[in-house]
Amino acid sequence: MDIITLEHVTKSFDGQKILEDFNLSVREGEFLTVIGRSGCGKTTMLKLMNGLLTPDRGKVYVEGKNIAETDMISLRRRIGYVIQNRGLFPHMTVEKNITYVPVISGKKNKKENHDLALRLLKLVGLEEEKLQRYPAELSGGQQQRVGIARALAANPKILLMDEPFGALDEITRQTMQDEILRLQKELGLTIIFITHDIREAMKLGDRVMVMEGGKTIQLDTPENICQVPADSFVSDLIKCVL
Numbered sequence: 001m002d003i004i005t006l007e008h009v010t011k012s013f014d015g016q017k018i019l020e021d022f023n024l025s026v027r028e029g030e031f032l033t034v035i036g037r038s039g040c041g042k043t044t045m046l047k048l049m050n051g052l053l054t055p056d057r058g059k060v061y062v063e064g065k066n067i068a069e070t071d072m073i074s075l076r077r078r079i080g081y082v083i084q085n086r087g088l089f090p091h092m093t094v095e096k097n098i099t100y101v102p103v104i105s106g107k108k109n110k111k112e113n114h115d116l117a118l119r120l121l122k123l124v125g126l127e128e129e130k131l132q133r134y135p136a137e138l139s140g141g142q143q144q145r146v147g148i149a150r151a152l153a154a155n156p157k158i159l160l161m162d163e164p165f166g167a168l169d170e171i172t173r174q175t176m177q178d179e180i181l182r183l184q185k186e187l188g189l190t191i192i193f194i195t196h197d198i199r200e201a202m203k204l205g206d207r208v209m210v211m212e213g214g215k216t217i218q219l220d221t222p223e224n225i226c227q228v229p230a231d232s233f234v235s236d237l238i239k240c241v242l
């Protein structure tokens with residue numbers, strides 16, 4: 001079953017078409033990685049999925065419903081969003097960061113919220129003592145784990161991740177890649193994950209989408225992309241993983 005569908009979507013900024021007649025179906029439970037040159041429209045596509053942007057033309061469906069006719073607040077709760085670096089509130093403890101969405105949604109029971117924060121913290125591989133720390137007191141990798149825990153707090157089925165590991169060193173990045181694969185399987189998540197790293201795209205993706213100039217150049221399994229690259233752009237891109 002398709003969990004997200006973009007149908008004939010067009011999006012322009014200042015008269016410049018970023019996506020034109022763009023179509024995509026994301027299957028429930030799949031890990032879709034997205035790669036392409038800077039400015040090709042990856043983040044724009046992601047933000048159309050959770051309603052942060054609205055299409056000029058075309059439709060976006062999430063779980064079969066046109067999001068133009070869906071309540072935005074409930075939509076955003078069903079879709080976790082993780083971005084590089086900028087995600088956490090610096091003046092809030094880790095616990096407050098993780099429980100932010102449940103609290104603003106009306107969940108005020110302190111014990112329940114504490115237990116939720118602790119469960120999610122452990123799920124992303126951090127120790128209890130981190131709960132009362134502030135983001136600046138954590139390493140980049142630890143902050144990214146808290147960002148993921150926060151995105152999972154509303155129990156979403158879908159996780160949108162925009163270069164979440166871009167700022168991490170190679171070793172931490174590999175650990176985080178393994179963790180996100182584990183979490184995806186454990187929680188049955190659908191993940192759409194933007195990266196600039198072709199190795200990361202190939203390792204994580206059930207399917208990899210290569211974009212160029214607002215268009216999909218190729219969308220296929222890593223194996224098929226390696227065996228039959230769609231064009232010279234894709235061939236050049238995958239050289240380093242062959």
Ligand SMILES: Nc1ncnc2c1ncn2[C@@H]1O[C@H](COP(=O)(O)OP(=O)(O)OP(=O)(O)O)[C@@H](O)[C@H]1O
Binds near residue numbers: 014037043045
């Ligand atoms: N809110 C906006 N207002 C005006 N132009 C925008 C806006 N958001 C994005 N753009 C432009 O749209 C184009 C695509 O941006 P987008 O962020 O989708 O690219 P991207 O592929 O995610 O790039 P990167 O890999 O650098 O993050 C860029 O030229 C960008 O400058």
